[in-house]
Amino acid sequence: MLLIDCPYCGKRPEVEFHCGGEAHIARPETPAEIADADWGSFLYYRTNPKGVHAERWLHGHGCGRWFNALRDTVSDAFVATYEMGAPRPDVAPENAKA
Amino acid sequence: MRRFSLKSLLQEASSGHQGWERQWRAPEPKKEYDVIVVGGGGHGLATAYYLATVHGVTNVAVLEKGWIGGGNTGRNTTIVRSNYLFDESAGLYEHAMKLWEGLSQELNYNVMFSQRGVLMLAHNHHDVISFKRHVYANRLNGIDNEWLSPEECKAYCPPLSISPELRYPVLGGALQRRGGTARHDAVAWGYARGADARGVDIIQNCEVLGLKRHPDGSVAGVETSRGTIGAKRVGVVAAGHTGVVMGRFGLRMPVESVPLQALVSEPVKPVFPCVVMSNAVHAYISQSDKGELVIGAGTDQYVSYSQQGGIQIINHTLDAICELFPQFGRMRMLRSWGGIVDVTPDRSPILGKTPIEGLFVNCGWGTGGFKATPGSGHVFAHTLATGEPHKINAPFSLDRFRTGRLIDEAAAAAVAH
Numbered sequence: 001m002l003l004i005d006c007p008y009c010g011k012r013p014e015v016e017f018h019c020g021g022e023a024h025i026a027r028p029e030t031p032a033e034i035a036d037a038d039w040g041s042f043l044y045y046r047t048n049p050k051g052v053h054a055e056r057w058l059h060g061h062g063c064g065r066w067f068n069a070l071r072d073t074v075s076d077a078f079v080a081t082y083e084m085g086a087p088r089p090d091v092a093p094e095n096a097k098a
Numbered sequence: 099m100r101r102f103s104l105k106s107l108l109q110e111a112s113s114g115h116q117g118w119e120r121q122w123r124a125p126e127p128k129k130e131y132d133v134i135v136v137g138g139g140g141h142g143l144a145t146a147y148y149l150a151t152v153h154g155v156t157n158v159a160v161l162e163k164g165w166i167g168g169g170n171t172g173r174n175t176t177i178v179r180s181n182y183l184f185d186e187s188a189g190l191y192e193h194a195m196k197l198w199e200g201l202s203q204e205l206n207y208n209v210m211f212s213q214r215g216v217l218m219l220a221h222n223h224h225d226v227i228s229f230k231r232h233v234y235a236n237r238l239n240g241i242d243n244e245w246l247s248p249e250e251c252k253a254y255c256p257p258l259s260i261s262p263e264l265r266y267p268v269l270g271g272a273l274q275r276r277g278g279t280a281r282h283d284a285v286a287w288g289y290a291r292g293a294d295a296r297g298v299d300i301i302q303n304c305e306v307l308g309l310k311r312h313p314d315g316s317v318a319g320v321e322t323s324r325g326t327i328g329a330k331r332v333g334v335v336a337a338g339h340t341g342v343v344m345g346r347f348g349l350r351m352p353v354e355s356v357p358l359q360a361l362v363s364e365p366v367k368p369v370f371p372c373v374v375m376s377n378a379v380h381a382y383i384s385q386s387d388k389g390e391l392v393i394g395a396g397t398d399q400y401v402s403y404s405q406q407g408g409i410q411i412i413n414h415t416l417d418a419i420c421e422l423f424p425q426f427g428r429m430r431m432l433r434s435w436g437g438i439v440d441v442t443p444d445r446s447p448i449l450g451k452t453p454i455e456g457l458f459v460n461c462g463w464g465t466g467g468f469k470a471t472p473g474s475g476h477v478f479a480h481t482l483a484t485g486e487p488h489k490i491n492a493p494f495s496l497d498r499f500r501t502g503r504l505i506d507e508a509a510a511a512a513v514a515h
Contacts, residue, residue, distance in 0.1 A: 040500040
């Protein structure tokens with residue numbers, strides 16, 4: 001089980017959290033005007049990296065707040081956590097092999 | 099290829115089994131192939147086999163990063179069934195089921211296909227309605243599936259508890275009698291042996307690093323850890339690593355890779371006659387011919403390539419198993435492991451063309467690809483040989499994530515399946 005460092009509550013076990021999928025995906029502002037491929041890309045295509053992944057987490061059984069995290073998908077280790085709305089921190093370059 | 103028969107077995111038995119040949123070669127890669135299959139799991143090997151046997155395309159290489167059958171082919175819970183809701187899925191999985199039924203004879207290799215029946219339990223009113231709908235939809239598609247009352251479930255699977263006191267009581271079940279299990283390693287080995295005998299080169303320890311393209315953009319070959327290999331067509335069948343391989347080719351894929359876990363108990367005498375699945379409490383269980391209870395758990399909630407997964411996932415499954423089958427409460431678990439599965443947004447696979455001319459993909463089987471192995475290989479071989487999808491796999495195009503024509507088995511099953 002992973003220990004996750006909630007930016008509001010500190011280190012808590014994984015079972016208190018829910019993963020909300022990839023972070024920093026902006027909904028297109030004018031869906032009716034963009035190409036089907038772009039809308040499909042927004043809906044269905046994710047980065048799915050073998051390496052550092054930016055994702056959203058909810059501390060549902062804790063403070064109840066959302067935050068973002070960088071996690072290495074090879075080791076499952078958390079690299080950093082940061083607040084929603086903040087830009088992705090510039091740590092640990094993407095795994096070159098991915 | 100030396101065929102297995104009673105005669106060859108008796109001959110070898112009388113001479114100390116010294117005369118058996120290796121079942122496939124370990125060739126050096128050639129300069130060029132007509133078709134390269136990336137990924138030496140069950141689906142990739144089946145693809146190569148049917149390319150050679152059905153389409154006469156024998157100048158084929160299967161490139162495998164590790165060893166054949168070492169990924170999800172050797173990690174699944176070996177369940178075979180075809181009772182999917184939608185017509186497209188029913189067509190694909192039933193195609194596979196029909197091939198399973200003759201596979202040992204076809205390959206001259208015992209894949210231990212055992213049609214012991216797959217019983218899917220309903221635990222609430224919604225399950226009952228949904229499973230009955232599956233039963234009727236399957237029958238319209240010519241696929242056997244029948245509804246059993248709780249007492250009939252108990253008669254079919256005596257270890258099952260149908261006590262109304264259970265947290266999730268059994269309200270009935272959908273039984274596909276033609277469903278069952280097969281020996282997963284033997285499937286990979288049987289296809290490998292059959293493909294190799296017809297001239298397919300199976301090249302292990304050969305990781306694909308990039309794609310070579312002609313000036314017009316079409317496929318010219320692949321860059322690998324063992325040098326550049328030319329190819330007219332390339333089919334990527336890399337399961338959980340499809341996204342990684344396609345990323346090296348400059349393409350994004352609508353899949354996410356997550357760990358799926360399974361575990362086996364200590365071996366015991368035959369106690370469990372069929373396969374039981376429960377979507378609501380999330381457990382699948384059968385007994386292998388070695389005697390181990392084979393138990394399938396769920397996926398983790400996040401993208402991962404770690405091939406392990408959280409302990410809470412298997413605990414959750416074992417809680418459900420112990421409630422449904424109280425007598426297993428004192429069994430000890432021997433081993434647990436994880437495999438990385440590539441999950442699509444609609445939980446249906448992707449089988450067909452890509453935006454690159456000459457590059458094809460067979461992926462997105464998610465948590466339930468083993469059952470489709472023969473059918474997947476058969477229709478993907480057609481796609482690679484002709485350049486166009488077979489009518490069975492045409493609906494499973496990559497393009498459906500642009501057009502919106504999804505095959506939403508995610509909504510139909512409501513869980514990993």
